[in-house]
Amino acid sequence: MAGDPLENQLDQPQVLVRRIIMVVLALLFVIGIGIFGFQVLQVSDPYIQKVLSLNGDPVRGQAIFEINCADCHGMHADGKVGPSLQHISKHRSPSGLIEQVISGQTPPMPKFQPSPQEMADLLTYLEKL
Missing domain, CATH: 1.10.760.10 (Cytochrome c-like domain)
Structure with missing residues (x-):
């Protein structure tokens, strides 16, 4: 009996690593935007x-x-x-x-x-x- 295709994809280490990298990059992007926004607010004071x-x-x-x-x-x-x-x-x-x-x-x-x-x-x- 074949397993769920999504489950099979997640079992592959390469797919899991890519997803982790994408999440980390997205978090870094959000943090960077937050820091930049804070600097802009400070300078606009x-x-x-x-x-x-x-x-x-x-x-x-x-x-x-x-x-x-x-x-x-x-x-x-x-x-x-x-x-x-x-x-x-x-x-x-x-x-x-x-x-x-x-x-x-x-x-x-x-x-x-x-x-x-x-x-x-x-x-x-x-x-x-």
């Missing part, structure tokens, strides 16, 4: 757009950092309670850094809402670390 349109002063940014961030991240941004921020711009986009600073979504980091110019100054300082 008026506050972030304003910050990115300004020229920051790293000296003023360092002063802002020392007053607001150094207690947790260390005076030289090398980590203390909070993580090291050395070379942080290699790991985070400018909009990602801004979002991290203003969101307060990573406890115990408090929500911090500097003016756009202050944030541009801080961002320029962080990019130089």
